[in-house]
Amino acid sequence: MDIGVIVTIAGDVQPEAENGAAHRRGLSPSGTTSQILGSPVAFWDVVGQSVLDRTLSHLRRSGAERLSVIAEDTARQSAYSGASSDPSDPATTFWSAWDSVVSQYLNEGIDLLLLVRLGGYVELDLADLARFHRQNSSLLTQVCDAQGALDLVLVDATRLREGTGSFRGRLSAMIPSRRRYHFNGYSNRLATAADFRRLVRDALLGRCGIRPLGVELRPGIWIGSGARVESSAQIEAPAYIGAGARVRSASTIAGASSIERQSEIDCGTIVDGSCIFPGTYVGMGLRVTNALVAESRLFHLERNVEVEMDERLLGSTGSSYRLVSQDLMKRAASLIPRNNRTSNPDVSTRGSQMASLMSSLMTSLWLGRHG
Amino acid sequence: MNSSSTIVIKLPESVSAEQVRAFMRKLKPTLKLDQPCVVVDLSQVQRIDIAGLDMLLQCMVQVANRDGSLKLAGVSPEAATVLELTRMDRVFNMFPTVSEAIATCVEVPQFEVVPGEAVQQPAAA
Numbered sequence: 253m254d255i256g257v258i259v260t261i262a263g264d265v266q267p268e269a270e271n272g273a274a275h276r277r278g279l280s281p282s283g284t285t286s287q288i289l290g291s292p293v294a295f296w297d298v299v300g301q302s303v304l305d306r307t308l309s310h311l312r313r314s315g316a317e318r319l320s321v322i323a324e325d326t327a328r329q330s331a332y333s334g335a336s337s338d339p340s341d342p343a344t345t346f347w348s349a350w351d352s353v354v355s356q357y358l359n360e361g362i363d364l365l366l367l368v369r370l371g372g373y374v375e376l377d378l379a380d381l382a383r384f385h386r387q388n389s390s391l392l393t394q395v396c397d398a399q400g401a402l403d404l405v406l407v408d409a410t411r412l413r414e415g416t417g418s419f420r421g422r423l424s425a426m427i428p429s430r431r432r433y434h435f436n437g438y439s440n441r442l443a444t445a446a447d448f449r450r451l452v453r454d455a456l457l458g459r460c461g462i463r464p465l466g467v468e469l470r471p472g473i474w475i476g477s478g479a480r481v482e483s484s485a486q487i488e489a490p491a492y493i494g495a496g497a498r499v500r501s502a503s504t505i506a507g508a509s510s511i512e513r514q515s516e517i518d519c520g521t522i523v524d525g526s527c528i529f530p531g532t533y534v535g536m537g538l539r540v541t542n543a544l545v546a547e548s549r550l551f552h553l554e555r556n557v558e559v560e561m562d563e564r565l566l567g568s569t570g571s572s573y574r575l576v577s578q579d580l581m582k583r584a585a586s587l588i589p590r591n592n593r594t595s596n597p598d599v600s601t602r603g604s605q606m607a608s609l610m611s612s613l614m615t616s617l618w619l620g621r622h623g
Numbered sequence: 624m625n626s627s628s629t630i631v632i633k634l635p636e637s638v639s640a641e642q643v644r645a646f647m648r649k650l651k652p653t654l655k656l657d658q659p660c661v662v663v664d665l666s667q668v669q670r671i672d673i674a675g676l677d678m679l680l681q682c683m684v685q686v687a688n689r690d691g692s693l694k695l696a697g698v699s700p701e702a703a704t705v706l707e708l709t710r711m712d713r714v715f716n717m718f719p720t721v722s723e724a725i726a727t728c729v730e731v732p733q734f735e736v737v738p739g740e741a742v743q744q745p746a747a748a
Contacts, residue, residue, distance in 0.1 A: 539710050550708065555700040562672040565708065 253382055256318040256357035256409070257311055257366045258350065261294045261304065263324030289529070289546040289558065292325070293442045294370035296546075297512045297530055299455045299492045300465025300476055303373050303442065310461070311368075314378035318362065320353045322346060347420070354412070354419045362409045369403035372441040373451055375461045381406055384433050392426040397439045401432070445544055445551045452527050453508045456490035464492045476513060485517075494530070507541075516569050533569045628656045629728045631721055633664040638675030646678055650685075659691035660728035664721050666697035671705050683715070692716065696724035 288296060294304040301309075308319055324346050357365060364382060368374075376395065385393045385406050395404035407423060415422035438460040440451045455462035456472070464474035472489025481487060481499045488506040493499060494513035503517045507525030511517060515528045518536040528534060529546040542553045547568045551558045561567075630653045635642060653659045661682060683693045695717045698706065706712040718724035 537710070538708050540708060543704075550704065552700070552704045555704060557700040557704060559701045559704045560670060561705065561708070564673050 254362045255316050255364045256362035257316045258353055259321045260369045261292050261323040262371045288445050289549045298452055299510050300494055322349050351419055358413045365407040365409050367405045371403050374439040375437045381433055388431050390431040392430040393433050394430050395435050396432045397435050446553050452510050456508045531569050533567045535565045629660040631662045634668050636667050636669045638671040640674035643674050643678040654685050659689055661686050661693045662696050662724040664696050665702040666699055668699050668702040694724040696721040
């Protein structure tokens with residue numbers, strides 16, 4: 253059976269006509285744009301590979317040979333292998349690209365058209381879905397999990413080919429007679445940052461089909477190619493250190509954390525229960541807990557707040573800010589008066605406070621392990 | 624000899640190098656007193672950079688030199704995240720509200736919190 257797949261990256265595209273917005277009107281139940289830290293969730297890496305690439309790989313393994321990717325935000329539009337639109341043309345709109353791909357698929361003789369909107373991550377059993385679709389003589393089958401409908405629809409290509417009007421119009425006409433396919437496999441809607449964190453954790457704990465991209469050096473510890481972990485760094489399983497990433501001395505990676513490719517964790521920093529996105533530099537002596545970090549942006553999962561950090565603390569691995577940060581370390585050390593550096597904490601209020609301050613500062617950002 | 628004194632300083636949404644000089648200038652008279660109690664209200668802070676953190680550290684050192692104390696109050700989730708990241712949440716005494724922070728000061732003079740005013744100096748020291 254020939255199945256064509258169109259994967260749509262959720263964005264901000266607006267419906268252009270009353271009957272031309274199948275995704276918005278009936279087939280896109282989540283209604284989220286699925287952005288985390290400024291980018292669509294589909295583009296962020298999950299233990300070495302993006303949600304998009306993992307979805308495409310899964311679909312290919314399930315037997316789908318024709319795969320196209322269209323971003324709703326046309327600035328990000330790209331086409332993968334299989335049928336293609338022209339990704340280099342900035343004037344191409346989402347819907348014209350979508351129509352073009354559908355038309356091409358139909359001309360090539362597909363039997364079924366699978367529409368996937370990312371969004372979420374679903375380990376779909378494509379063969380079983382196709383079987384259900386056929387057995388029930390369905391025109392349009394919507395995949396549902398325990399929480400309800402997902403952004404996954406299988407459409408009968410014959411009916412789509414034979415109808416009149418636009419492809420979206422024909423698709424919309426099928427919605428009232430849709431059948432629901434109840435899916436029991438792994439799914440994660442990735443509607444929130446906490447969902448994303450859960451996906452990474454599930455991958456590291458083997459709760460889903462995602463396998464970290466790299467070598468499992470010790471049980472539960474995966475290392476990507478070219479990653480460097482300095483000898484005094486402590487890595488607690490499960491953990492992922494991506495390709496080309498660097499974990500410097502005296503740092504700790506714990507709580508099912510992922511350090512994605514080309515990231516760097518500087519000396520003495522603790523990363524606990526967090527995801528460090530690709531190309532992120534995490535400065536010296538910091539403590540990152542329950543957070544997603546993409547360069548200078550940090551989303552704290554417990555506080556549900558996103559903070560733009562000083563780039564001398566969190567930034568890009570390509571940035572030169574770290575040199576400035578080291579200068580500040582020395583300056584911070586100079587803040588403590590010399591005659592108080594050896595004060596006895598039991599002697600006086602002033603001495604006690606200075607001793608407490610010294611002690612705390614020694615574990616804080618600027619003094620760290622190398623102060 | 625001056626008696627102890629409490630000062631409440633409310634930081635703006637964004638705390639960076641530009642605010643540091645004004646902050647330290649406003650604080651200067653209090654730092655001449657013995658046992659000053661400085662309460663820094665962080666409830667409005669959305670963003671604080673290294674200069675802002677440095678300012679809090681400097682303030683803490685100078686207050687400690689006068690046997691006083693520095694307290695952070697009403698710390699916003701954003702500011703709390705920065706303090707946790709830099710491990711400074713262990714350095715400072717933090718209180719849910721300004722009133723609770725003031726209540727822990729040794730001597731509490733009469734003062735009034737005026738909305739929109741960055742610094743409230745107690746009427747008498």
